[in-house]
Amino acid sequence: MKTLLAILVLALGMSAHADELMMARITQPFPEAMQMLQDNIRFRDYTISRVQRVDVGLQSGGFQTAEYRIVFFGRPEEIKKLANEHYELIPYLPLNIVIFAEGDDTLILAASPLKLGEFFKNPVLQPYFARWEQDMRSIFNDLKSVDADLKK
Amino acid sequence: MTKLIVLYLLLLNSIPVLAAETATLGARLYSEQCAACHGADGHGGVGVPLALPSFLSSVDDDYLRGTIRLGRPGRVMPGFSKLNNSEIDAIVSHLRSWPHKPSSAKYPHTRIRGNASLGKPLFEKYCAACHGVHGEGGHGTGVTMSRPRNAPILAPALNNPGFLAASSDYLIKSTLMHGRAGTPMTSFLQQGLNERDINDIVAYVRSFEASSPHPSATLLESESPILVQVSTYTLEQTVEKVKVAVGAANLRLIRVQNLDQGFVPKGKENPNQVIVYSCDFGFLNEALKVDPRVGLFLPCRITVTKHGDKVRVMAVNPKRLSRIFNNAELNALCDQMYQVYVGILEEAVL
Numbered sequence A: 001m002k003t004l005l006a007i008l009v010l011a012l013g014m015s016a017h018a019d020e021l022m023m024a025r026i027t028q029p030f031p032e033a034m035q036m037l038q039d040n041i042r043f044r045d046y047t048i049s050r051v052q053r054v055d056v057g058l059q060s061g062g063f064q065t066a067e068y069r070i071v072f073f074g075r076p077e078e079i080k081k082l083a084n085e086h087y088e089l090i091p092y093l094p095l096n097i098v099i100f101a102e103g104d105d106t107l108i109l110a111a112s113p114l115k116l117g118e119f120f121k122n123p124v125l126q127p128y129f130a131r132w133e134q135d136m137r138s139i140f141n142d143l144k145s146v147d148a149d150l151k152k
Numbered sequence B: 001m002t003k004l005i006v007l008y009l010l011l012l013n014s015i016p017v018l019a020a021e022t023a024t025l026g027a028r029l030y031s032e033q034c035a036a037c038h039g040a041d042g043h044g045g046v047g048v049p050l051a052l053p054s055f056l057s058s059v060d061d062d063y064l065r066g067t068i069r070l071g072r073p074g075r076v077m078p079g080f081s082k083l084n085n086s087e088i089d090a091i092v093s094h095l096r097s098w099p100h101k102p103s104s105a106k107y108p109h110t111r112i113r114g115n116a117s118l119g120k121p122l123f124e125k126y127c128a129a130c131h132g133v134h135g136e137g138g139h140g141t142g143v144t145m146s147r148p149r150n151a152p153i154l155a156p157a158l159n160n161p162g163f164l165a166a167s168s169d170y171l172i173k174s175t176l177m178h179g180r181a182g183t184p185m186t187s188f189l190q191q192g193l194n195e196r197d198i199n200d201i202v203a204y205v206r207s208f209e210a211s212s213p214h215p216s217a218t219l220l221e222s223e224s225p226i227l228v229q230v231s232t233y234t235l236e237q238t239v240e241k242v243k244v245a246v247g248a249a250n251l252r253l254i255r256v257q258n259l260d261q262g263f264v265p266k267g268k269e270n271p272n273q274v275i276v277y278s279c280d281f282g283f284l285n286e287a288l289k290v291d292p293r294v295g296l297f298l299p300c301r302i303t304v305t306k307h308g309d310k311v312r313v314m315a316v317n318p319k320r321l322s323r324i325f326n327n328a329e330l331n332a333l334c335d336q337m338y339q340v341y342v343g344i345l346e347e348a349v350l
Helices: A002-014 A030-043 A076-085 A087-092 A114-119 A123-151 B002-038 B061-070 B085-096 B116-126 B161-166 B169-178 B195-210 B235-248 B281-290 B292-297 B318-325 B328-349
Strands: A021-026 A047-053 A068-074 A095-102 A105-111 B226-231 B252-258 B273-279 B300-307 B310-316
Touching: A021 A123, A021 B002, A030 A047, A030 A068, A030 A095, A030 A105, A030 A123, A068 A076, A068 B292, A076 A087, A076 A123, A087 A114, A087 B226, A087 B300, A087 B310, A095 A123, A095 B292, A105 A123, A105 B292, A114 A123, A123 B002, B002 B085, B061 B085, B061 B161, B116 B195, B161 B195, B169 B195, B226 B235, B226 B328, B235 B252, B235 B273, B235 B300, B235 B310, B235 B328, B281 B292, B281 B328, B292 B318, B292 B328, B300 B328, B310 B318, B310 B328, B318 B328
Parallel strands: none
Antiparallel strands: A021 A105, A047 A068, A068 A095, A095 A105, B226 B310, B252 B273, B273 B300, B300 B310
16 A cells, blocks of 8 residues: 555656656767767757856866866847847756766766746747757757767 | 467467567667666666666566656656556566576565564664665765766665665565675675564565655755846946855856857847856865766856846746756755855845
């Protein structure tokens, strides 16, 4: 009975759902994976506004890697329109993907843009979140697919 | 009769095809859903190593299915509630395709009769050093960012609702009796305990189910996705006040930029949307040790905007965002970051 109750509680959402966070493992070294990521973002008509290093003090802090970056990107007109009309979205703009080395592999991750739909209920915004979600998943899938081809 | 034979032969021929389809599906789903954390070959990373032969040969399929479906609340492993039974079975089959000692492990779901009161001191003596006094498990998120770790695995949280729902008493008992080769988990029989002692420990572990979820299995609750204050100062004055507040909060100022910098030609940026980036590097390293995925929050950022005649100071709400990581060890850090942001915002508009 207790097990059943535990399952019910869990099913009701105690645990985060897997699709709230997108993650992918690329079996390429960091520089190659970073290049693949940036190429794919640009291929989907997004502009990369900045690549932020997050590695100051990483090695002195005991980590073996100093390869940790955040890639910020968006479509200029879209960023402008949304920022002007929905100021509350600005803290979440532009979109970002985190990329870091793990051994010989590279991990990429991003929060699901659909999560923003949960945060901001305005119906006008939902198509944006849906398209970002689709594009973000396509970027992740493309990278995994290219990675699989490279391994062959 | 002939029709029956033909049907039988057709079914017989379709078995290898079905098995091949399941294998393909399992490999694909594992690659899509599991490999990022557990590694392409199951040797671990952010997540625990699944390819340990002693693990695969000592757990049954029910345990693997339950773990995939329910996850471990607050312990990084999310629940894959959107996968259907066939998909979960395919992932389990894929895990079973890895080299390990063949096992017919199938544990009954009946309860083991033991005395939890007697099991408690035994747990505290033999288990708590690794699994925590309350069964909350080891700290961290596996071998991450190439950072060397001494232990090949992290001790699981035995009080976690996901673990308790996925594990039968007999699976826990088997682990206690035989240990897990290649991990610090040794056989308790070899440590001098007898089967009755082990039954008592199992009963004690099962008794965690009756308690409220431990803080290690709970996530922060917060409503608003953003923190916001309205400033009575001009935008320029407010930006300066944010910079002072950032320094007062012991964060190092990284840079001040417009939101659209990098999107529009230099000099054409919208001056009414300003971002102040800062960082506490000690805090950052602490957070990365707890969970290497926290880059999604980084760098610390305060946004100052002017719409019409209203100047606002804003930040993301770390408590609201923390849920997506499913990592209760981040709770304290997110709460701390929340307090820092609230402090900066309040000081900036004073």
